[in-house]
Amino acid sequence: MNFLVVLLMLCVVLHMALGASVPVFVMLPLTTVTSSMTINNYDQLKSRFQTLKNAGVKGVMVDCWFGLVEKVEKSYNFSPYRDLAQMAKDAGLNMQFVMSFHRCGGNVGDDCNIPLPSWVTGNSDQEIWYKDQHGNKDTEYISLFADDKPVIGSMNRTPLQVYSDFMSAFRSNLLDYIGTTVTEVQVGTGPCGELRYPSYQLDKWSFCGIGEFQSYSTYALGALSSAAQSAGHSEWGHSPTNAGSYNSHPSDTSFFSDNGSSDNYKSSYGQFYLKWYSDTLITHGDKIMKAANTVFGSSLSLSMKVAGIHWWYNHASHAAELTAGYYNTAGVDGYGNIAKMLSTHNATFDFTCLEMKDSEQPSSCSCGPYELVQQTKAAAIAKNVKYSGENALQRYDTTAYSTIKSQASSQSHTIDNFTYLRMTDDLFSGTNWNYFVQFVNDMKYL
Numbered sequence: 001m002n003f004l005v006v007l008l009m010l011c012v013v014l015h016m017a018l019g020a021s022v023p024v025f026v027m028l029p030l031t032t033v034t035s036s037m038t039i040n041n042y043d044q045l046k047s048r049f050q051t052l053k054n055a056g057v058k059g060v061m062v063d064c065w066f067g068l069v070e071k072v073e074k075s076y077n078f079s080p081y082r083d084l085a086q087m088a089k090d091a092g093l094n095m096q097f098v099m100s101f102h103r104c105g106g107n108v109g110d111d112c113n114i115p116l117p118s119w120v121t122g123n124s125d126q127e128i129w130y131k132d133q134h135g136n137k138d139t140e141y142i143s144l145f146a147d148d149k150p151v152i153g154s155m156n157r158t159p160l161q162v163y164s165d166f167m168s169a170f171r172s173n174l175l176d177y178i179g180t181t182v183t184e185v186q187v188g189t190g191p192c193g194e195l196r197y198p199s200y201q202l203d204k205w206s207f208c209g210i211g212e213f214q215s216y217s218t219y220a221l222g223a224l225s226s227a228a229q230s231a232g233h234s235e236w237g238h239s240p241t242n243a244g245s246y247n248s249h250p251s252d253t254s255f256f257s258d259n260g261s262s263d264n265y266k267s268s269y270g271q272f273y274l275k276w277y278s279d280t281l282i283t284h285g286d287k288i289m290k291a292a293n294t295v296f297g298s299s300l301s302l303s304m305k306v307a308g309i310h311w312w313y314n315h316a317s318h319a320a321e322l323t324a325g326y327y328n329t330a331g332v333d334g335y336g337n338i339a340k341m342l343s344t345h346n347a348t349f350d351f352t353c354l355e356m357k358d359s360e361q362p363s364s365c366s367c368g369p370y371e372l373v374q375q376t377k378a379a380a381i382a383k384n385v386k387y388s389g390e391n392a393l394q395r396y397d398t399t400a401y402s403t404i405k406s407q408a409s410s411q412s413h414t415i416d417n418f419t420y421l422r423m424t425d426d427l428f429s430g431t432n433w434n435y436f437v438q439f440v441n442d443m444k445y446l
Contacts, residue, residue: 020414022443023058025096027390027422030104030112032062033080039087048423049091056440059094059183061419063193066101067114070166073153078173085177095177096184096303096419099170099292101163102191103140115139120162125151128159130198130214133239138198138214140191144284145219164291171295184301186350187292194307195285195338197277199323200246208311208365209247210256211323215239215277227276236269243323249312256317265317266330278327278334282341289345301348301386306338306376308353308392310361313368328375335376339383348386348416351376354407355391355400373407377415386416394421396432401439409446418443 031040039045052060062084069076081097088095104114115121121139128146129137142152142159150156157165167185174182189195199211215224216239228237242263244253254261255270263269285304292302312320318329328334342349353369361367373389380387389408391400408415426432 020409020446022408022414022446023417024056024440024443025059025061025094025417025419026052026057026427027419028060028062028084029423030063030114032084033065033068035068035114037068037077037080039080039083046087046091048428049087049093051428052423053091053093055437056444057093058417059096060088060423061096061098061186063098063100063104064170065104065114066099066166067103067116069170070117073117073119073155074165076166076169076173078170081170082174082177085174085181089177089181093181094183095181096186097170097174097182098186098193099163099167099188100193101141101166101188102193105140116142119153123152125149127218128152129217131217131220132212132214133216133241133243135216136204137217138191138201140198140201143214143217143219144190144280145215145217145223147284147287149219160287160291163288164295167292167295171299178296179299182300184303184348185292185296186303186305187288187347189285189288189304190281192305192307194305195281196307196309196324196326197281199325200320205246208249208320208362208367210244210250210253210312210319212246213239213243213277213323223280224273224276228272231272233269233272236272240270240273250315250317250319253319256315256319256322258316265319265322271330274322274327274329275332277322278325278337281325282337285338286341286344289342289347293345293347302345303348303350303386303388304342305350305352305390306335308351308356308369308372310353310356310367310369310372311365313372314366333375333379335379336382339376339379339385342380343383343385348388349376349380350388350390350419352390353392354389354404354418355393355395357399357403370403370407374410377407377411377413381411381413387413388416388418390419391421394424394426396426396435398435401435401442404439405442405446408443414446 104112130143131137147160150158191198197214225237240255243255250256255264309321309324321328326334356369358370
């Protein structure tokens with residue numbers, strides 16, 4: 001037999017024996033780029049890039065903040081992000097950039113304060129924000145109900161035009177790195193960059209409250225009324241009035257209870273509202289991913305992040321998922337519909353909480369993080385969509401790493417990549433660093 005053929009066969013056998021390789025990326029601190037548009041701890045970061053490379057890390061992820069780059073309308077400053085790309089290139093690392101169209105500050109893990117640009121937050125039309133049943137507005141991300149409204153800034157652009165223009169400027173400014181050093185863009189589609197409603201705001205919510213629906217602005221109620229009329233039930237053109245408050249439990253409400261109520265989540269009205277609320281969210285993601293594809297084409301990979309709302313997952317209503325926009329109850333696969341949307345854009349389904357086990361969560365909150373990851377991964381597999389993962393909380397222990405590896409290789413499918421949250425001083429200290437290096441190496445042979 002030809003020597004080259006034998007060698008090739010041996011390589012195939014060896015690869016099968018060792019398993020598939022999952023590249024590991026590391027998220028940079030949220031404050032990597034300062035408000036004065038410089039790189040925080042430049043020399044230390046440069047050194048750490050080389051340390052990560054030597055440990056086998058594939059690359060790093062960084063937030064590209066809307067509130068920093070476009071302080072003046074349609075005037076963009078990407079210079080520190082170019083410097084980061086060059087730093088990564090010099091170290092031999094790839095980069096994942098997050099188009100962070102949301103505010104930094106006020107969510108779990110946030111250690112910075114980067115609001116949206118003042119020309120957005122000071123907009124004359126204040127109906128561009130999400131509103132809850134009490135009339136509270138949330139200014140961390142422009143409401144999806146304003147997506148097509150030409151009301152943003154002095155140029156009267158739509159939010160979708162604002163996002164598209166930003167991505168086009170990013171591509172132009174980093175063109176010489178795209179496709180080589182910059183290999184992925186994760187497109188922000190909501191609070192924390194995730195495709196969801198801001199249903200659990202930390203200034204009003206604490207774990208494990210069910211959160212609140214965010215469909216009470218003038219634009220939201222107008223869209224809901226039109227949908228109800230189209231369905232032949234104009235009386236359904238209102239958001240729920242019996243769904244409790246941010247810190248309620250499902251049993252505290254009649255909407256999330258299995259009590260046979262004519263207006264609970266299983267009722268005809270409830271199913272109509274939840275489908276509308278979810279479909280509108282998915283349509284929002286679809287529009288932004290379409291814009292991203294138009295800008296970037298096939299020059300790099302695109303991804304979108306979905307939130308790991310695992311509390312009340314094992315309750316029949318899946319209440320916390322519902323308020324966030326994931327219609328994942330009463331026989332509906334809320335994540336399958338998201339995966340289907342992503343498949344039309346050849347985009348990766350990015351999901352979090354891969355490090356969590358059910359036994360680590362309070363039993364009183366009906367948590368199911370492990371099963372939730374399994375469901376979302378299965379949804380991606382079924383739609384032939386790439387699936388990548390993250391950890392939700394900073395963990396340095398072997399239990400977390402073991403759970404990540406299990407999830408990454410489950411269902412006979414290895415994930416596309418894993419992004420570790422996050423680079424901190426603690427990561428590089430003693431045992432923490434040793435465990436992490438072993439984890440990176442293990443991910444090469446799943």
